[in-house]
Amino acid sequence: MAFLFIMKSYFTILLAAITLLACQSKAPSTERLETIPYTSQTDQSDRNYYLYVPKGYDDTQADWPLMMFLHGHGERGNGQEELAYTMAHGPVYEAWVQRRDLPFLIIMPQLHMFGFDTLGVSYLLNRKVENAPKRLQEGTPGREPFFPTQIEMSGSVANDSLPYENYGPMRGWEMVEEDLVAMIEHVQNNYRVDTQRIYLTGLSYGGFGTWYMGSKHTDLFAAISPIVGWGHPDLMPTLAGAQTPIWCVVGGRDEVVKSEYFYPGMNALEAAGHKNFRFSTEEDLGHDTWKRVYAGEDIYNWMLKQKKQ
Template identity: 55%
Template sequence: MRTITLAILALSFFSCTKTTSEEQLLRVPYTSEIANEERDFFLYLPKGYDANPDKEWPVLLFLHGNGERGNGKDELGFTMIHGPLNEAWIQKRDLPFIIISPQLHMFTMGEVSYIKNRSKESIPQRLAEGTPKPNQAARPGQPMNPLPAMRFDSITSTVLPDGWDRVEHDLIGMLDHVQENYRTDNNRIYLSGLSYGGFGTWYLASNYPERFAAIAPIVGWGHPDLMPSIAQEQLPVWCFAGGRDLTIKPEYFYAGLNELEALGHKDVRFTIHADMGHDTWKRVYAGEDIYNWLLSHSNP
C-alpha cells in the first residue's frame, strides 16, 4: 500500500490552560503526494481522550463539499463550515469519534463563483462561552416530486472532475498515520462526506472497502461500477438525498443502490428528505441518528 510521509507533531488549537480531558483540535502536517507540498489536516480528539489512556476510539474520516476546498493551510478552516467537525468543535457536541478532516486541493476550481466569492469571515469560530447559532437547512421553493430512476448508459465516469479520487493516497496515508499514532478502535473506522465528499465517499469505499466498518454518503450518488467491491465486503451503507435537490437529483441514486442489492448486499439504507434541498446534510449531521448508526457497526 502506498503511503505518504506525515509529521507526528501536531499543533493544538485549544488553550494550554484547559485540562487534558477536554476535546482537542489539532493541525497535523503532511506532504501531499499529488502536489508534493506540505499541507495540514484537522484531527479532532474527543472529550476524555487524554483522561482515558486505555480507551480506543472510533474514527470518522470526513470529506467536505466542493465549496470548502483550499490550500490546506490558512484556508483549512473552511472545512469546519459544515459536517461533523462543525458539530463537535464549533457546536461543542460530545461526539465520541476521532475525526479526520482533510481539505481537498483547489485544482481547477478556483474560479467557481461560490469559491471565488467566499470570505474567510465565513469560517466558523469556536466561542469561549456558548455556541454560535447553528446553520439551518433551507427549505426550497419548488414542490416535492418523486422521480423515476435515471439510466447510466451514457455516464461512463465514476467520479466528478478534480474530486477526492485524485488524493486517495493522501487520504489513506492520513488514516494510516492516525491509526498508528493515536488510540483508535480499528474495528470501527467510518467514512462520510457531503456532496463532492459524498461522491468521494463512494469512490474511497469502493477501493478500500475492508478499511471501513460503515459509510454514509450524503447528497452524492454512487456509480453502479463502484458497487461490486462494496457488495462483496458487505460494507454497510446509509445514503441520503434531498427530495428538492436540483444539484444532485434523487433519481440518480437508484441505479447504484439497486446494483448493490442485485449483487447481494444485505445492509443498504437510502433516506430521502423529501422537503429538503442540496443542504440536506445540515439536518443529517445535526441529528443523532447518523452517529448512532455508524457506531452500531464494527468490522469482524
C-alpha cells in the first residue's frame, strides 16, 4: 500500500514537472498585421487601415502602448488594395517588414487622394502596388539608401513667411480628423490599450498632421513626434497649455520642407511656456531624415518614457 502511494506521488510530481517545463518552453505569441475595415466619415467610402499587434501580446492580460503613424504624401490611396503603399516607411515598416520587436500596438491609416491623382504628380502616378515593401518568408529586405544631396551643410535662418495659408500643405490629415479619432477608439475598445501611453508620430505630410492632431486632442496623446513637418505657431498655445511631450526632427539639407520654417513654431512653443519639448536637426540629411529616425531606437525609447498624468 505504501509502495502504491509512493509511486502515485512520484508520477504526480513528474507530471507537474513536465507541465511546468512545457509552460516555460512555450514560444511567445508571434506578431501579426491585421487589416481593419471602417467607413470614412469624410466621404462615406469603405476603407481599411493596418493594425500591427506586437509579439507577446496574446501571452498576458497586460495593457500595451498604442502608437498611431501618419504617412507622407507619396503613400496616399484608396484604403483598399492601395493600402500596401503605406508600408513604405515608418514604424510598421520597421516592425513588420524589418521584423523588429517594437512593443506597441500600431495604427497605420491611409490618407485619401483628395484629387491628387488628377494633378499629374509623378510619384503618385508611377507607383505600382506590387512594388510596395513586403514581409519576406525569411530574413528582411535591404533598406533604401538615403536621398542624394549636393547641398552643403550651412544651417538656416528662421523664416516666418510660412508657405502654407493654414497649418500645412493642402488636403492633409486634418480632413480625416474624425476617422483618426474613431480608429483609436475602436482599438481601445477591442484591444488591451494602456490609455496613459497613446502616442502620435508621422513624417512629412504626416508630420504636419501630427502637429494638427496633437494640438486638437491634447487629452488623448501622451506624446507626439512630428518628423520633417513643421508646426504652425497658431497650434502651439494648446500644446504648451497641456505640456504635451514633443520631439520634432528636421533634416538640415531638406529642400522639400525646409528647416527655416520650423523655427517660428518652435519659438512660439517656448514662448507659450512649454517645458517638455525637443527639437533636433539631422544636419547631414535631406527630406528622408525619417529613415534614420524610425530605423533607430531613440524615438521608441523616448515615447515609452512618456506617460499621461
